[in-house]
Amino acid sequence: MNMKSNWLKLNSNSEPKLIFSPSVPRISASTHEALMHAQIFHRSETFHQLIDETSEMLLSILGCGNYTTILAAGSGTLANDIMLANFSVGTRCPLVLVNGEFGQRLLHQCSRYRSDTLVFDAGWGKRFDLVLLETYLKKKHEIDTIFFVAVETSVGMVNPVKKICELARRLGKQVGIDAISALGAVPIDYTSEAISCITGSSGKALLSIPGVLILFIRPKNFNTISGSIPHVLDLRSLLAARKSPGGVRNTLTSVLVYALHNAVADILNEGLSKCYRRGSLLKTHLLEQMKAISINPLANSDCPMVTSFERPNSIEWEKIRDYLKQRNLAVYDNSSYLEKRNIFQVATFGDYSLNEIFYLTNTLKDFLQST
Template identity: 30%
Template structure:
């Protein structure tokens, strides 16, 4: 049973406590006949108001628990009258009880994760010893994590227990052992990829990519290219699509090259890293243009754009990102398109982080760029340029970025990758397989953990940007998450400079992992903060 996406925490919600009582009944009435049955199928522990419960949850379901309590007398005091004689001098003990894991999760490492969090809690509370009544059939398991038996078996029938204890030193050693064990187990678990590229792909896409390469001049390849172009156009309601070996940067170079053919000035919008890159494209291509720039994440409104166009009637084209990947900000595409049509301005888009992530309609967009390795859920390596009109070759342009040459040659004027095209063709069959939750819902998971998240419901559901506090290094944090087999985006210069990390949801991902991801991010951030005093 998969346990990677479980959340481990101290119980705090009413529903969690109610599920604890139900699980308590299932384990210590139905499975281990320690208490009498009742009609409610519910067992409230007699020390419930003094217990701290460590629980494991799959979404809203409690699937495992263990409790700790330090107030004397312990339940073990009632079974062993001279309990203190077995404890060393200076002992500050707690009692660990009520270990229960639902049957379908017992072959996972839920137990070890519960105990890891329990160990951390006990050390924080300055307990230097724990006692437990270990179920006799699990004595071997308890010994493996450091518990030592003392005294004789207690209880009778199917409810026999062995008194055991664990010292502070054994706590600490066992914590290291747990981590080693869980690292070994994690090594064989599927990696959780929350990068904006490369993204996780469907297994059928993997198979397609691994197929035997064929010539880009073969009829089989040319037919597959036509099929890919047709699927792409249908997906975003575009008239034409050219598929090119390259990146999103190259796709935008194609757009810049075409913009040199439009008389008049242009306007480039920017409120983040990728808007700034469009400005850089325009400058390098020696385009004649204005810019409308804002601080990162600050809205660029339709009214502001209209006012700019109204006062600069020489503007004939407008170039913007649709999703500003650096923050997740979404431009109002419909509103901008209406304004462009009103003023006779051609609209061009960098849609690399929006196609395949949110609904996109390119029917009236002059030019738009996207890539295979983000929302289209395939491998990186193919650039896609959508165009509204037929385009003729232009010998004034460099051969490789002459979009007209691609149009008149069926998108294959030069060498192509049959493997990348085949993988993209397969990926386009699965674009409806992953339905993202609303942006507001996705961000709420992270905000519930007290994380500082950029944006609101108007931002893209495909990328969440988290601002870490100054005392946590985003590089160290990202490295540590990577060690846990969780891949976040953090290594780009613009993220490192701002101490940001990002979680992207553009590929074939299990969205049930969202709550788990948010909790792990918070736990790891807390762990780094706690380690600071020891490092000073």
């Protein structure tokens, strides 16, 4: 008996085929093809060229060439750990801006490196009051580094990156940004000289397979730190690997890099502006259809590709989940921070169609009308 084949057949048949989750982007045919590509030796010149070409394309996605791109094996969480370990240690005092789950995670991560980390908490799902933030920064003179997320995925909210960076520049602070859910999803200006580091991941709106962490850094803003930092987090070793074909980026496999390469190439070939317009169009129709069946979005859930909705109060959510699954549908609903706040999310990372949006909303409508 072939246990592997049986397991795949059993489990793939039981899973929904149409998934609206920020953690499961819809990947293209060329990205699928890359996953079948023969591996390239990670110390070879060919691998180094693949890294360089992918890095250059990622700068096009970022919209600003004034950064050094680093790719390594790992998750977006690890990318944030590298940023926080290298750009908080050696500073006077770091500040983390929080208005959702992922800002809170940044705070917890930063506090592991700096127990004196300060927090400016706007409240879950709330906009940052930039007047209050400026007052706070002027009061806390010791703060010299600010970390925050560009898109607070738990809410589906785009934070005012340009305005925060302008405030930081004016007050002489450096900035580190978690852009994991923002890259490829929403146009954001990253040109501010206040920015020292931006993190990303090969999943989400870059439409590849998770497993490649992305760092955009400005080496001139990078402070040399003590040797106490774990080697896997040490930005110096990753910078050295970038300059040498023999350097090891946490033994990053060529298959994942090639998949990311093809995914980003597909986005650029289609055109970023077209991708953004498609996301906005799908969002508009999604909101209209949900409103018609009295399912409301969170007030500040304005990201084109991720929307958080309030769950219908009068109905057991498990019944809706089962009804969707029976019709090959799944939304994102089972993270603890979503369950705690009685919300669910619809994400369209990838080439989704209006017909698929209508199928989701009509299925929800059918269920609600039948109860």
